[in-house]
Amino acid sequence: MNQASNGRLHPWSHRAFERSPFSLFWSAALLAVGFVLVFLLMEIVLGRFAEFEFESYREDLRVAFVLCLSAAYLPAASIYLTRSARRAADELSPGLVSTGGRTGLEEVGDYDRSGFRKAGVIGLCLQFVTVVLAEVDPSNWAALGEMSPEAYFHRLMLIWIGWFGGRVVYATWIESRRFSEIGREWVRIDLLDLGRVAPLSRFGLRQALVTIGLFSVMAPMFYDSEAAPNLFLILMIIMLLTLSLAAASLLIPVRGVQQAIAREKSRELARINEEIRRALDGSSRTSQPGLADWVAYRGLVESVREWPVDAPTLRRFALYLAIPIGSWFGGALVERMVDSLLD
Numbered sequence: 001m002n003q004a005s006n007g008r009l010h011p012w013s014h015r016a017f018e019r020s021p022f023s024l025f026w027s028a029a030l031l032a033v034g035f036v037l038v039f040l041l042m043e044i045v046l047g048r049f050a051e052f053e054f055e056s057y058r059e060d061l062r063v064a065f066v067l068c069l070s071a072a073y074l075p076a077a078s079i080y081l082t083r084s085a086r087r088a089a090d091e092l093s094p095g096l097v098s099t100g101g102r103t104g105l106e107e108v109g110d111y112d113r114s115g116f117r118k119a120g121v122i123g124l125c126l127q128f129v130t131v132v133l134a135e136v137d138p139s140n141w142a143a144l145g146e147m148s149p150e151a152y153f154h155r156l157m158l159i160w161i162g163w164f165g166g167r168v169v170y171a172t173w174i175e176s177r178r179f180s181e182i183g184r185e186w187v188r189i190d191l192l193d194l195g196r197v198a199p200l201s202r203f204g205l206r207q208a209l210v211t212i213g214l215f216s217v218m219a220p221m222f223y224d225s226e227a228a229p230n231l232f233l234i235l236m237i238i239m240l241l242t243l244s245l246a247a248a249s250l251l252i253p254v255r256g257v258q259q260a261i262a263r264e265k266s267r268e269l270a271r272i273n274e275e276i277r278r279a280l281d282g283s284s285r286t287s288q289p290g291l292a293d294w295v296a297y298r299g300l301v302e303s304v305r306e307w308p309v310d311a312p313t314l315r316r317f318a319l320y321l322a323i324p325i326g327s328w329f330g331g332a333l334v335e336r337m338v339d340s341l342l343d
Contacts, residue, residue: 017079024076024083032072039064039153046149060150067157070217074164077210078171082109085175088203095196096186103186104178111174116167123166127158130234165214169245172207176252179203183257189264191301197261197308200254205313207249209320215242216324243321250317254308262306272298 020027042048089108096103147155183200190196215238272294279291 017075024079028072028076031075032069035068035071035157036065039068042149042153048149060148060154063154064150064157066218067154067161070214071157071160071164073214073217074161074168077214078164078168081168081171081175081207081210084203084206085109085179088179088199091199092182092187092196095188096182097188104182108175108178111171115170115174119166119170120163121166123164123169124159124162127162127165130238131155131158168210168214172211172245172249173252176204176207176249179253180256183254184259185256187257187260189257189260191261191264191268191304194261194304194308197254197257200257201250201309201313204250204253204309205316205320207253208246208317211242211246211249212320212323215239239324242324246317246320250309250313258307261304261308265301265304265306268301269298272301 017024017027022030085108089105093105096105179200183197187197276291276294276298279294
């Protein structure tokens, strides 16, 4: 990573995408196509299509395409998260408490160099352990001389995916904690208008979508247990981890502001209760409508939800959770249709 002109530290992948003349979506699509073309070129040069047998080759081909798509998705997801974080920071800025010091918004989009590298290494290690556990014979990873060219390509793609996957998780964790701290310490809370904290829940929802999106991209690779008998167990573990990370991605950014809302709500209720006591103690000098107003206001404050996650956000999150299931069954359906056509 190098120091950018605006004071932020950018990974090389971010700089490459930002310099692309295409949108983020089309840049990722072109990267995926590039990976696929490299794979096909390798197959042509090595003459693999000359000995093509559908039954034995289709699994390697399908896995290669899914890995190419995943490898292109991760760098784009990292950039999307960074852009979303900066957008949320801009939307939050007008609603912050005015101070002469730093509020944390200045650090949004900045990532520690050593932390990013450690996250990549951890991602590589977890990827290696996952694939070894999925193999019928774990020694296949060590027997490099006996692997097919497709297996070499798969493992190179998995190295890329593990590296960028770890960095995406790291960036998600860092930005979530930053926004949680900003919400707890610097957001101005108005109990009657929580609209100014909405950028936090929207950002959390975007993070959850990106997390679930990766699992959706890779889901078609896991449904066929004939490729590796342990894949189903690995899938269940990955699915649980994905759901946990998606929920954390949604809730951690708003955790701080939830604490701030609870603190302000408790303070306001204490003030209202004191006003009601004064009204009751001086009932001969206090008009009844004044007391009724305080009681009504107390009920209004008590009804304010502390978590700034409304029902539409939760419904959208639930819909996101259904995406991997559709991807998984869709991959299985396409596979069965191809089999029926070729039989």
